Amino acid sequence: MTHALALNVLDASSIASSVGLLGLIAIIFAETALFVGFFLPGDSLLFLAGALCAADAAASGPHLQLATVLPGVSVAAIAGAQTGYLLGRRFGPRLFDRPDSRLFRRAHVERAHEVLHRYGFGRAVILARFVPVVRTFMNPLAGVVQVPVKAFTVSNVVGGLLWADGLTLLGYALGRVVPIDRYLIPITLVIIAGSAIPVVREYRSGQRAATRG
Template structure:
């Protein structure tokens, strides 16, 4: 492809070489803020960003600066988390109006409330991350 701009958001190296830090920040923001961001390669992109920060200056290809990557990614993650919270607060109650839609089931909410009541918020988050669904 000559003269074109090819970007594959599902390929971490394509994002890093095409849009650099801004692309990295956009993907981290989308993963934390938006429901549709779950398929984006955030973890592998962070790993690649670290490798590109450590890349030898003599090497050809894209390079990133660690001094800009660290605060940029932190800002994107925090802004994404806050945006996701605000979107959930604003539009989340609409899910309760339709108790058994394709994405939402009342029984899941009741199970989540039971786990939170039983274990508390801190333990429930850890358990939810590493325990298998029963």
Template sequence: MTTLLAINPLDASSLVSTFGTAGIIAVIFAETGLLVGFFLPGDSLLFLAGAFCATDVGSGNPHLSLGPVLAGMSVAAVLGAQTGYLIGRHVGPVLFDRPNSRMFRRENVDRAHEVLERYGVGKAIVLARFIPVVRTFMNPVVGVTGVGFAVFAVWNAVGGLLWALGVTLLGYALGSSSHIDAYIIPITVGIVVASAVPVVLEYRRQKGCQAQVSADHV
């Protein structure tokens, strides 16, 4: 009980050290598929899982097997998002219609429609994978908007595999070439910053469009 209370759910290193491969698979599934998991550190968890696959047994750091980690992360990422989509498709409309719902709101559906129309279904689903929180909520929102099951499944697989395999293998590559302890904090910060870049670019693009519209009306 003491060990469980000492776990920091926001610390990827703590999660990897405590729960191992099976635990981080469950966390990735929850972060991508269950709305309550939006706060979990998916990006840094994948990265550190890959890095710990490169450690030596007996080095004092956690050691994971690359094959099971890659397979588990891929399955969890794809099935998690598909679960979120099904939640949105079957339960989402009811939640959106609730006037006091804090998690589902009509404006979120409208925003999803705007994103889907601007980027197209495939690009929106794939890009959402690399933006924290957005990757959790995009799946049920897409389900609510009526995107077909097969269409979502295809782009979900593309985005899920790019994200899960790409970030995990990046961690493995760096872990194989350097001592991971010296890089955990700066790399985690770097992942968070990199994840925020799409949001910043989208905000600047919207501001530019608004400024252009205002200029056209002058």
């Protein structure tokens, strides 16, 4: 009960230490499937989960098993995106026809649409995985604009594996050479800062496009 009360869904280290593998899978699924998941720390959570897999199992901090984390996050990432896509196909434009609220911003949809238009179906679905917020809204948007099911599914699987397994393995590699329990806070801050870079780039790109327009 104490762990549950201490859970902070915006903090990757809190998630990993409080709810473990099942919580990790649920967060990754929610971030890629549901609008309400756009604020969740997917990148930093995957990276940290990999680092925790490399941590000493006998240490006092949280520890995860790479053999279960990799398939778990892969399935969550792929299933989440496919769910978002199917919701977009099922409900169509009505899904985005709503006023701005605390959990919905039309600007997020417009940014995802810009990526889709700029790179085409396949590349956009894959690249969106590595752009926070955009990866959440790309999947239902692809369904709304009727991206072919086969094309989306193939790109979803490729992008999901590259993102989920790639970041997890990067974290694992770092955890093998850095004592994660000693440097948990600075490593988490670096991961969060790195996750923000694509958002800043997209924002600046949008600002330049608006200026030229």
